[in-house]
Amino acid sequence: MKAVVTRQHTASFLPQIPTNSNKWKGGTPYRVRQEKKSDKSTQILSREQIAQFRNSLKQNISVQLLQEGYHRSFSEFFSLLQSEQSRIEAADPSSDLRLQTPLEDQPDKLEAMRLHLSHAEQAERIGSWSKVCEQRLLVAQFFSAPEDLWLRLHFYHSCADREQGGRSRPATEARACMADIYLQQGDLLEATHQAELCYQQAEDGGWLDSTGRPLRLRAQQTLWEIYTRRADALLDAAKYKEALKLLHRGHSIITESEDKQGEGEATYRLGMAYQRSGDHDTAKKFLNTSMQIYDRLQDAEGLVKAYKVWVTSVERYTQTQTELP
Known part of the structure; x- marks a missing residue:
């Protein structure tokens, strides 16, 4: 019986990976490449970073x-x-x-x-x-949360109360912002102080605030509101002369601003104040003017309220004339 000759396979199942072949001389072994990669990604932290x-x-x-x-x-x-x-x-x-x-x-x-x-x-x-001043205005505006009001006021004051830069556009806007804050808080004297300074500084500047609103107009409208609120307190105390002085000042400022809605309201307020003081003839004139303004603006609500007070003034004026000897 013939012997079965088994052929021996010299090739292995997986291809050999040469380790010292010349074709690797120009490359970098994986282990070395990984070590270099690790070196780049691993940094020694400094004392400051720690x-x-x-x-x-x-x-x-x-x-x-x-x-x-x-x-x-x-x-x-x-x-x-x-x-x-x-x-x-x-x-x-x-x-x-x-x-x-x-x-x-x-x-x-x-x-x-x-x-x-x-x-x-x-x-x-x-x-x-x-x-x-611009940087201080920006950080003040950043602190908009109610609990940060003290910080907002700190930075507004540090912007506006500077000897150098205190009359710049950002400082003038800071005063407008403080006037609004103090008005909301009911501190009418400080609000008046800030608004009047804003008005003076913005008078010839032609500046706009951060929202694009003219700073001068903003100061005028704020001053009118302040003067009106101060006058209301004086009227309640029967200090008519002082109240009328403030209302006239507010009327002059708001008229100058060419804010017709504000002018109509300011004229109406003067008519009301004169009526409370007992000067019904002057009250009638201001109320008549306010009705004309409201009519041009097609403000029906304003027209009706002014007309009601005007009728009362006419009746009281007529009554005082008939009582004269």
């Missing part, structure tokens, strides 16, 4: 301001955070202030302060005073 993970954001921003040479910005930043802490500690335990999130736990607000304060200080170094 500190960022350990320190609070407040501390990191403080260090950054100092390292970059913004010492005034650091002082103001630190002072404001300390001021807030003092306000919280002094507040009544049941006060809403105790429930508010502290500034140091609000990254967006801390970063806004750092950014605008440092930019303002940088502008101050080169004497760009309008730019200084």
